[in-house]
């Protein structure tokens with residue numbers, strides 16, 4: 182498939198339309214280490230499935246990918262355990278904040294989906310049960326999937342979050358009480374905090390997520406990461422649940438499966454066409470990158486390139 186769209190030109194058009202005063206978000210400070218990031222950063226990288234690259238701004242600077250990494254832990258859990266995982270976590274949008282405890286109480290410890298914190302913690306519990314060295318094995322999987330050996334955890338970010346992760350401790354305790362956490366809670370949360378601390382550049386993110394644009398095979402490394410059916414399902418969960426209580430808004434305005442993180446990163450997939458990553462640290466009230474959402478909305482509006 183030959184790409185005929187000049188994404189580079191479009192990135193310049195979109196970003197020159199932005200005014201400084203338009204970026205009304207605030208950076209995440211509830212994890213102290215994230216509060217140190219320069220809020221003015223803006224990186225965009227788009228990789229097509231035939232390996233053409235379009236970059237803008239700080240696209241080769243590493244940042245904390247946070248919840249974006251939850252797609253990769255889900256992929257590994259699915260690869261190892263298959264459909265069994267859906268007995269312990271759902272595939273429905275939560276319509277509530279990423280760290281909310283409310284539904285968990287009346288839904289008996291089964292999180293709505295694997296991308297809210299509770300669901301991602303259950304996925305970490307599953308990985309702790311099946312992997313010999315969970316942190317090391319997860320990192321190896323991510324390095325192999327992306328073809329990038331330098332991808333790593335940030336000790337500073339993980340330990341910073343561990344010190345103030347009160348809600349995550351509450352979530353894991355509640356689920357342990359309901360019998361949906363099988364391992365020691367500190368071991369499970371250790372994996373969760375390190376998962377969220379992974380650092381990548383926008384360019385690396387597109388390489389890591391390329392398999393979702395290409396039926397489960399990374400077209401750059403030719404490696405089969407997951408079956409086409411599972412790649413379809415992961416994209417579906419991203420579309421429905423990737424932006425927490427703003428998932429509907431993202432699908433409505435952007436029209437692509439995507440996943441955000443409180444580090445200000447967003448990855449979006451156009452199956453059969455491309456993977457794009459945007460990084461802008463200021464977040465809107467729902468914890469999603471304010472400018473990142475705007476960039477992606479403008480991109481799919483200008484190119485008419487969404488899944489719909």
Ligand code: DON
Nearest residue numbers: 247248279377441442443468
């Ligand atoms: O558990 C937390 O609060 C963070 N490590 C992850 C939050 C996150 O990125 C959710 N995002 N939008």
